[in-house]
Each structure stands twice: as C-alpha cells, then as structure tokens.
Amino acid sequence: MSVIVDRFLAAADKASRDARVSDPLRAISHRDLLRLANVMRRQVLRQTDNPHVGLCMPSCVAFAGTFYGILWAGRTVVPLNFLLGPTELAAVVADSGLDTIFSIRHFAEQLAPLPVKKIFIEDLPLKREMIFERLRIKPSPPRVRPDDTAILLYTSGTSGVPKGVCQTHANLVHNVESSVAKARLEAGHRFLGVLPLFHSFGITAMMLVPTWIGADVHYLPRFTPAGLFDAIRERRSSVTMLIASMYGAMLKSKRGKAEDLASVTYAISGGEALPPQVHAEFLQRFKVDVLQGYGMTEASPVVSLNVPWDHRTGTVGQAIPGLDVRAVDDKNTALPAGRDGELWVRGPSVMKGYYKKPDETAAAITPDGWYKTGDMGNLDPDGFITITGRKKEMIIVGGENVYPREIENALEQHAAVAESAVIGRQDASRGEVVVAFVTLREGASATETELREHCRERLAGYKVPRQVIIAPDLPRGPTGKILKRKLKETLTA
Known part of the structure; x- marks a missing residue:
C-alpha cells in the first residue's frame, strides 16, 4: 500500500467542507481534490506505461491533483522546474527517462522541443469526469515498498548540472509527520503556498502537509509583494513559507502594513540565509517574527525548525524528531557544542541516493547513513543549529x-x-x-x-x-x- 496516497485519501474523507484547496482561478474541497486525483490517475494509466511521469505546472490546484494522481497510479512523480533553461530542462527529461509530461498550455512553446508526449490539462474533459467520479468506486492505493522512489526531484543546479534526488515514500512520510509534530500544525491552520511546487520545500510544506492534515491551502502561482499582502489579508492566512529574498522584497514594498499580516502566526524562512537586518526590520514593521528553518532536497527536505514557542534568533532551530545532526571536522570526527564543522544529517528523511549516480551517492552518504550536507555550522548545548557557510565556499x-x-x-x-x-x-x-x-x-x-x-x-x-x-x-x-x-x-x- 502507498502510505502517501493512503494518508491523502484518509485526510480528504475527514477534512472539513470549509477547508479548501484553491488558487486564483478555482477553489475545491479536499474531497473534490481526491476526485480530481482519481481522474488524473486514470489519465496517467491511459497515457503511459513509464514508471516516471513528468509534471510541469505552476503552484495550483491542478498540480496537487495531478501529483496525487501520478502516485495513485503507482508511478514516480518528476516535477519539472519550468524556470530552467532549455538545455537544462532537456537534460532532466533525458536523465529521468520521461516519455510523458502533464502540463498547462502556458508552457506549450517551452516544452515543444522535448521528445515526449505533452498532456495539457486544458484539453482534458475534467468537468465531465469530475461529475462521473461521484458515481465511481474509489480504488485502493497502489502497493509500493517504503523504499520505492515517490518523487524524483532534480536539484536547481546552482553548482552545476541538476542531479536527480530519489525521495522515497518512507522519506516523505517521516518528514511530513515529524514536521507536523514539531510545528504542532493542525487542520485549523490556513496555509498560503508561494514557493513553487517543483521545489522540495514547496511540495512538503505547502502541499503534503496541508492535504494530510485537512487544512485550507491557497496557492499563488507567481510571487509579488502586493499579491502576497492581498492574499494573506483576504484569506486570513496563518502559515506561509518564503525564501529570505521574498521577505526582503516585501520590505521594499511601500504598500504593505502590519494589519495585512495580522493573521500570520507562523512565517518560515528557508532555502537561504535570512539576513539579520531583514529579520529585525520585518519584526519592527509588520510585527511578525520570521522563524528560520533548514533543510535540503536530499533530506526530503526539512532538517530543523524554529517554532514560535521555542526559537533562537540567528539559528535555524532544532532538528525535527527522528533526525540526528552533528558537526564534524576534516577527519570526520564529531565536534562538541559550539565548534564549527561540516553538518551531517542522519535519519529516515535522508534520500535513497542520486538517480543513476552511485559514485556521487557514495561520496554524499557514509556507509552508516550520514548525509554530508556541505554546510558549515555548529550546534549549541540545546541542539539549536547555526549555519556559518558552505564548505566549498x-x-x-x-x-x-x-x-x-x-x-x-x-x-x-x-x-x-x-x-x-x-x-x-x-x-x-x-x-x-x-x-x-x-x-x-x-x-x-x-x-x-x-x-x-x-x-x-x-x-x-x-x-x-x-x-x-x-x-x-x-x-x-x-x-x-x-x-x-x-x-x-x-x-x-
């Protein structure tokens, strides 16, 4: 049984009818998202036998429905970063062995050169199928092993050619459950998804988490400070996650006021360092204490979090339950609290490896399961992690x-x-x-x-x-x- 799909199905059945999954064009209940996923499951089975299925869409309801549909069909999702250049995108498609991509017509020209079948969501009879879906028996989740790859997610390639990270069903289940427990997230929270869903943090924090706990989630396909202020104010959003430069852009906007963000109880910064000046100015102007988290695609992705009731400014918080973090010296010896070294992570969230790259996998993960992050930092006596830089930098x-x-x-x-x-x-x-x-x-x-x-x-x-x-x-x-x-x-x- 696919635990990911099973959790999604169970949550959809229990979710409040007031909790919606929405974007600027549509809003549906969690049960209707389940129906959409089943419609897309049948489309996947009809269109391809390939174990890998591409998904190229902005953050939206259709992305979530197609994502779960691919997993429900027993396949691996390959989210495609539509911001990549044509050469990089072609390399990802070739490396992953895709023959079919589900997308929207907005990306038709960009995808045209790729030697794969393109299925555009606008061309599918979704309205009719959603009506028929109410009459159909819900199929069981597919049988998968915990170590089977659920998502083949290619890194952004900031240091070179993108690599495919194999995130297993077990990786994702652990990361979602531990993040929810650490942050005490509940169905009553209202999520605002701004990070792209081809990004590991976007997938986990803004799609898997809210759909597993039956929470309201609204997606913005494109980030603008004005659009973010409006969405938070109008939807009374309580949880969002941005990269540091987005918080900086909000500060540059003359439009935003503290009242716009009055509903926010959990603003998370991840993906890059949050400058102390940005943190201080955001708190002063908007009365929101931005809390840093830490992670990477290879850890599926959350490693640590600050939480509103237990945080230390300048750190990225403590490790989520089930993960171990330590700093090591150049001889791979664990260092005491306060000493800088390379941060290593071990636990159920750590990836299976890099797709078709055994040598790079062996170089990144020790025989006893420690992933070498390449980040430099230290842990204080209470386990709060401070990042001081990149080892290679x-x-x-x-x-x-x-x-x-x-x-x-x-x-x-x-x-x-x-x-x-x-x-x-x-x-x-x-x-x-x-x-x-x-x-x-x-x-x-x-x-x-x-x-x-x-x-x-x-x-x-x-x-x-x-x-x-x-x-x-x-x-x-x-x-x-x-x-x-x-x-x-x-x-x-």
Missing part, C-alpha cells in the same frame, strides 16, 4: 578560514546595503582574498571605501573585503538563490 586567507556569511551579515548591517554575496579570489601572496558584491537600497548611496571601512570596524583585518563591487543586481538561480559561481565567472572574465 570557505575562503582561506593567509592560512585563516573565512566564512562568507559572517562578512555578508556585517555588510548588510550597513544602512545602504540591500543584499550582499562574498566569494574568494585567488591571490599570489595570500592564497585567496575576499571580494564582496553588494546591491544598494533604493535611493541609498555608498562607496567602496565606506563599505570596507564599515567591515573593518566589525571584522578581523583578514576578513575585510579586498574589493567591494557595487552591482545593480545579483545573479540568481531558478528558486531565487544567489549564484556565486556566476559571480566568480565575472572575476575571471
């Missing part, structure tokens, strides 16, 4: 270890700085030196000299950027993360 200046995040935090304390990104540049005398890229707030001004002096007052001399480049914008990946490899390319161009 660490800069060695004259033999001293420098973590970009510390410098970025210092730069973003300057009143004129909106965002920053710090990288290392090869140097003949010191090995590497620090280079910072910054964008300025609207209407603000600052010089390189001013910003270097600002850092000098807050950091050790070897951590002060040798160069500060003031840029109009910073390059970003499909999910909004800053692409530091692109910045490195500008230095070597």
Whole structure:
C-alpha cells in the first residue's frame, strides 16, 4: 500500500467542507481534490506505461491533483522546474527517462522541443469526469515498498548540472509527520503556498502537509509583494513559507502594513540565509517574527525548525524528531557544542541516493547513513543549529578560514546595503582574498571605501573585503538563490 496516497485519501474523507484547496482561478474541497486525483490517475494509466511521469505546472490546484494522481497510479512523480533553461530542462527529461509530461498550455512553446508526449490539462474533459467520479468506486492505493522512489526531484543546479534526488515514500512520510509534530500544525491552520511546487520545500510544506492534515491551502502561482499582502489579508492566512529574498522584497514594498499580516502566526524562512537586518526590520514593521528553518532536497527536505514557542534568533532551530545532526571536522570526527564543522544529517528523511549516480551517492552518504550536507555550522548545548557557510565556499586567507556569511551579515548591517554575496579570489601572496558584491537600497548611496571601512570596524583585518563591487543586481538561480559561481565567472572574465 502507498502510505502517501493512503494518508491523502484518509485526510480528504475527514477534512472539513470549509477547508479548501484553491488558487486564483478555482477553489475545491479536499474531497473534490481526491476526485480530481482519481481522474488524473486514470489519465496517467491511459497515457503511459513509464514508471516516471513528468509534471510541469505552476503552484495550483491542478498540480496537487495531478501529483496525487501520478502516485495513485503507482508511478514516480518528476516535477519539472519550468524556470530552467532549455538545455537544462532537456537534460532532466533525458536523465529521468520521461516519455510523458502533464502540463498547462502556458508552457506549450517551452516544452515543444522535448521528445515526449505533452498532456495539457486544458484539453482534458475534467468537468465531465469530475461529475462521473461521484458515481465511481474509489480504488485502493497502489502497493509500493517504503523504499520505492515517490518523487524524483532534480536539484536547481546552482553548482552545476541538476542531479536527480530519489525521495522515497518512507522519506516523505517521516518528514511530513515529524514536521507536523514539531510545528504542532493542525487542520485549523490556513496555509498560503508561494514557493513553487517543483521545489522540495514547496511540495512538503505547502502541499503534503496541508492535504494530510485537512487544512485550507491557497496557492499563488507567481510571487509579488502586493499579491502576497492581498492574499494573506483576504484569506486570513496563518502559515506561509518564503525564501529570505521574498521577505526582503516585501520590505521594499511601500504598500504593505502590519494589519495585512495580522493573521500570520507562523512565517518560515528557508532555502537561504535570512539576513539579520531583514529579520529585525520585518519584526519592527509588520510585527511578525520570521522563524528560520533548514533543510535540503536530499533530506526530503526539512532538517530543523524554529517554532514560535521555542526559537533562537540567528539559528535555524532544532532538528525535527527522528533526525540526528552533528558537526564534524576534516577527519570526520564529531565536534562538541559550539565548534564549527561540516553538518551531517542522519535519519529516515535522508534520500535513497542520486538517480543513476552511485559514485556521487557514495561520496554524499557514509556507509552508516550520514548525509554530508556541505554546510558549515555548529550546534549549541540545546541542539539549536547555526549555519556559518558552505564548505566549498570557505575562503582561506593567509592560512585563516573565512566564512562568507559572517562578512555578508556585517555588510548588510550597513544602512545602504540591500543584499550582499562574498566569494574568494585567488591571490599570489595570500592564497585567496575576499571580494564582496553588494546591491544598494533604493535611493541609498555608498562607496567602496565606506563599505570596507564599515567591515573593518566589525571584522578581523583578514576578513575585510579586498574589493567591494557595487552591482545593480545579483545573479540568481531558478528558486531565487544567489549564484556565486556566476559571480566568480565575472572575476575571471
């Protein structure tokens, strides 16, 4: 039996009729979402025998219905990131072996070059099928093993070619149940889904969680600060999850007021570091304490969470139940509390591996099950985790270890700085030196000299950027993360 589908079916039967799954174009009950999933289950069985089925849609009701329909058909879902370039998207389709993609006509031109069958939701007789669905007997969930892959999710490729992460049924069940328990989420919560559902956090936090607990969830296919303010105010949303740059964009908007966010009890930031300045300004202006969480696709994805009743600013919270986290040194020895090292994660949420990449899987997961995150950080005596940077991004200046995040935090304390990104540049005398890229707030001004002096007052001399480049914008990946490899390319161009 597929526990994922089984939980979905059970929750749909119990959900309140007032709890809706909605987007700007439609709103349906959880029971109607179940019916839509069964309609799409039959479409999957009719259209392809392939064990992998592609799904390319924005965050919407149809995505959720098709997602569950694919799983109900006993197949693996391959969510496609429609923000990828044509070469990257073609590589994902080829690597996953897709022959069929369910999508919407908005993406018809983008998908046209791909050598697969495209099924557009607008071309299906959904209204008629939904009526007939009320007369049909509900089929049982398919028989799957806990270790079978439920989702083949390709990483965004911020460091190179996307890799397929095999998230199993057991991975997802554990992550959802532990996240719900940790955050004490209940059916009475009202979710607002803004993160794209091709993103692991979007799938788990804004689709699996609300549909398993029978909560109301509304999807915004496109993020704009104005649209977010309006949706939260009108729908009285209580739970949302954004990346840090989205909270920053909300602060830049002149439209939003504290009353717009009065219903929010749980605002989560994940996917990238939340600058202390953004956290402080958001709390002051909107009276909402943004709480950081931590995770990655390879952990399905939630690793740790701050919660409203137990949180520490500057940390990403404590591990969810069932996961172990530790910091290790270069000899893979576990470090005591407060000591920086690479963070390793072990537990039922850790992926089965990278699809068709046994060598990369073996390099990422130890024989005893520890996943090497590549993130640097430490745990305090109570288990609260602080992220200090990426292992691969660490800069060695004259033999001293420098973590970009510390410098970025210092730069973003300057009143004129909106965002920053710090990288290392090869140097003949010191090995590497620090280079910072910054964008300025609207209407603000600052010089390189001013910003270097600002850092000098807050950091050790070897951590002060040798160069500060003031840029109009910073390059970003499909999910909004800053692409530091692109910045490195500008230095070597």
